[in-house]
Amino acid sequence: MSYINKSVSINGTEKDFIKAFANELTSADSRITCETDIDAEFANEDSSHIITIIFDVSNCYKIKLIRAVAINRATYQYNIQTIINNVDKSSANLYFLGTTKPVTDIATRTFNFMLISNDNAIVMLFSDYNQSLPNAYKYNLMSYHEQDFNVIAYNLNIIASKAEYIRTDENHQGETYKITNRLLYSRDEDVEIIESKPLVQNNIAVHDMKNVYDCSNVLAGNILIIDSNRFFVVDSNTLIKIKE
Template identity: 75%
Template sequence: MSYINKSVSINGTEKDFIKAFANELTSADNRITCETDIDAEFANEDSSHIITIIFNVNNCYKIKLIMGYAINAATNRYGICRIVNGVPYTSADLALSTYSTISAVITRTFNFMLISNDNAIAILFGGYNRTLPNTYDYNLISYHEQDFNIIACGTNTIASKSEFIRTDENHKGEIYKTTNRLLYSRDENVE
């Protein structure tokens, strides 16, 4: 089992910080890849363009890091949300406010914890003032096996207490809640 607890903080541009975060997340587990060209994303000069970085987690689901996902329009924070079976779900805001200077700790620190083994990946994300695993903004748990992929997500709650969603081709989109988790089938040799 692998256990990684990282705090990514860099005193540089916003692009430098996001590149450092992407590098740390993808190097924490080689099953996590960044699908976005970060230089090209920041080079877009369209004033309405929203910076969006996509990470693929073991071809089971995606994580989207997006600027301006906050509910309160007065603070442009980065938010993390999951994309499961092509559908984006609600986000948790991580405190990267454009109204603070780039040298302020609130604008240049993300925390994440990754726990994994051959079949499972669990990730906790937190902003600058979080001490993982005690407090976090967002967490994802996924289990991956040959033809059986499942993910659960929690925003300020434990993901395993949330609903589980299948992402494999055979049962894509099936949802298991706390009341019906024993109803799933792995197709063969079910007793």
């Protein structure tokens, strides 16, 4: 599937919950893998150990879940952040419960996530247990992948697609780009599209993204059907074609 809006809710221990969440996230897209032995993380006998779960996305960047406190203390949150070119970026608090619980307590813990993808683009949104996607979220990212051209943008609480895109390819690592919107107007009930989205440096278009469309003004978070194809509205002027 390439459009998933999932609430991962498990009544069990914290390990049960994190394993279920990891399974759902990696099942959502084959390009996402979990690098961490979750059983070993929770079996650590060092009382000061802080559980850390790392996901790799298309060998391009990593997503890190970090327990807010040591394994011997109760909590209701993890921190989520992106690792880009081996650098830890800003993190957001992600709450799985309204009250703190020890790691072995049986309780219903919940994370919510959305994933929208096609052959080139991946969009992910993560939210607290009591937030409703896509209207409210804590952390989101958008990455784009072609042979020899891979970029990732992330943001806290606001739309990642409008943030800075960081390149991860070895020969261009760390180069940054922005998207530009070419159709900043409305068409009443109609939607005008251009079947690409440019990335720019210093106001010069340097790369056209495939399966990411420019569009006239639309409402973010919706799904549109255009010529029998489904699109997710990432932001008011950007569509992601949903792979069927």
